Amino acid sequence: MLTSLRPHRDDVALAVSGLLGGLLLWLLGLHTQGGRPFSAPWITLVPLTVMAAAELLRRSAPRTALTVAALALVADQFTRGSLATVLMFTDVMYAAVLYGTPAAARRLPVATLLVTVASTTGFLAWFRRPEALLIGVVVGLVSFVPAITGVSVRNHRTAAEAARLAAAQTARLAEMDRVQAVVAERARMARELHDMVANHLSAVAIHSTAALSIDDPDTSRSALKVIRENSVEGLAEMRRLIGLLREGGEDGAPAAAPTLASLDALVEQANTNGAPGGLVCVVEGNRGAGSAALPTPVELAAYRIVQESLTNALKHAAPGPVVVRLDLADEVLTVQVTSVLGSRPGPTAPGSGAGLVGMRERVALLGGTFEAGSDGAELWRVRAELPVQEREMRA
Numbered sequence: 001m002l003t004s005l006r007p008h009r010d011d012v013a014l015a016v017s018g019l020l021g022g023l024l025l026w027l028l029g030l031h032t033q034g035g036r037p038f039s040a041p042w043i044t045l046v047p048l049t050v051m052a053a054a055e056l057l058r059r060s061a062p063r064t065a066l067t068v069a070a071l072a073l074v075a076d077q078f079t080r081g082s083l084a085t086v087l088m089f090t091d092v093m094y095a096a097v098l099y100g101t102p103a104a105a106r107r108l109p110v111a112t113l114l115v116t117v118a119s120t121t122g123f124l125a126w127f128r129r130p131e132a133l134l135i136g137v138v139v140g141l142v143s144f145v146p147a148i149t150g151v152s153v154r155n156h157r158t159a160a161e162a163a164r165l166a167a168a169q170t171a172r173l174a175e176m177d178r179v180q181a182v183v184a185e186r187a188r189m190a191r192e193l194h195d196m197v198a199n200h201l202s203a204v205a206i207h208s209t210a211a212l213s214i215d216d217p218d219t220s221r222s223a224l225k226v227i228r229e230n231s232v233e234g235l236a237e238m239r240r241l242i243g244l245l246r247e248g249g250e251d252g253a254p255a256a257a258p259t260l261a262s263l264d265a266l267v268e269q270a271n272t273n274g275a276p277g278g279l280v281c282v283v284e285g286n287r288g289a290g291s292a293a294l295p296t297p298v299e300l301a302a303y304r305i306v307q308e309s310l311t312n313a314l315k316h317a318a319p320g321p322v323v324v325r326l327d328l329a330d331e332v333l334t335v336q337v338t339s340v341l342g343s344r345p346g347p348t349a350p351g352s353g354a355g356l357v358g359m360r361e362r363v364a365l366l367g368g369t370f371e372a373g374s375d376g377a378e379l380w381r382v383r384a385e386l387p388v389q390e391r392e393m394r395a
Contacts, residue, residue: 278319
């Protein structure tokens with residue numbers, strides 16, 4: 001409690017300045033009135049000192065300060081008076097509105113206005129002279145004007161604080177949006193990197209293992225050929241991704257995203273990589289023939305889903321057909337890839353499980369549906385339904 005009533009250093013400065021100013025006026029013999037009941041010069045210092053003490057509490061205890069100041073101002077009217085006492089009262093009134101409770105800030109201007117009107121009317125009725133209006137003006141300058149000034153300053157401070165809080169909240173929301181955008185971009189980059197490189201690295205791992213495990217020159221030569229092709233293509237894909245990520249590059253043109261027009265080349269490459277393991281890849285369905293061009297995000301997602309499914313088949317599928325089927329109907333592109341379940345002969349490549357996660361994320365961004373699992377006891381099926389209308393996409 002004592003800590004909360006500790007005067008602010010600005011309040012101490014105001015109190016000391018007011019007290020010293022009042023003492024100077026007293027020493028010079030300057031007073032505001034004369035012919036009062038207590039006309040001894042030293043009595044004027046009592047209300048002055050009490051008013052200076054009230055100034056010390058103007059910020060920490062505004063209600064108490066205003067009560068003490070009002071009593072000191074009334075007492076000052078029975079002495080020869082001091083201008084410093086009156087001026088300090090106006091400051092206490094101003095502070096009571098500015099630092100007081102919201103209820104006090106609402107009531108004090110109304111109360112001082114009523115006091116001003118009542119005093120003006122009373123003195124005018126008593127003296128019956130126009131000069132009595134000056135008394136009302138003085139009362140208004142001492143009470144109502146400081147109160148209404150405090151209301152104005154308080155409203156400006158409240159508006160400034162609300163604007164500051166709104167700006168801080170906007171900054172926090174912007175930071176949250178930035179963090180979410182960074183996370184989303186990192187996830188997109190991770191999907192692109194995985195989908196572009198995993199297929200080539202899986203083929204390199206499988207064929208290099210075959211070249212090391214089978215002591216046959218023809219087999220080794222064929223495996224090395226496949227390894228070289230996939231290494232070159234993997235490097236090209238990496239360069240394209242790095243070109244997309246590099247800022248301020250000399251080539252400002254964006255790299256073209258894969259489309260379904262490249263599907264045949266992808267399947268041909270899968271046949272080359274999967275031939276030693278007995279995999280035969282075929283493409284079925286209408287692929288959206290005769291329809292308008294599909295949105296770029298849909299084509300990219302379909303291409304990556306097929307690419308990742310063929311990579312998984314190369315690593316895990318048993319010998320047999322790998323069927324890629326694309327059908328467009330009712331504004332939905334259905335992508336389905338099936339392969340044979342069973343133990344795979346020869347070398348295999350480990351999987352991280354990120355491929356299915358990436359495919360599911362791509363489909364979710366487009367507002368589609370995705371499922372992957374065994375179809376009965378013989379086939380593994382990956383199926384995705386991609387809406388082709390842009391208004392349905394969430395990307």
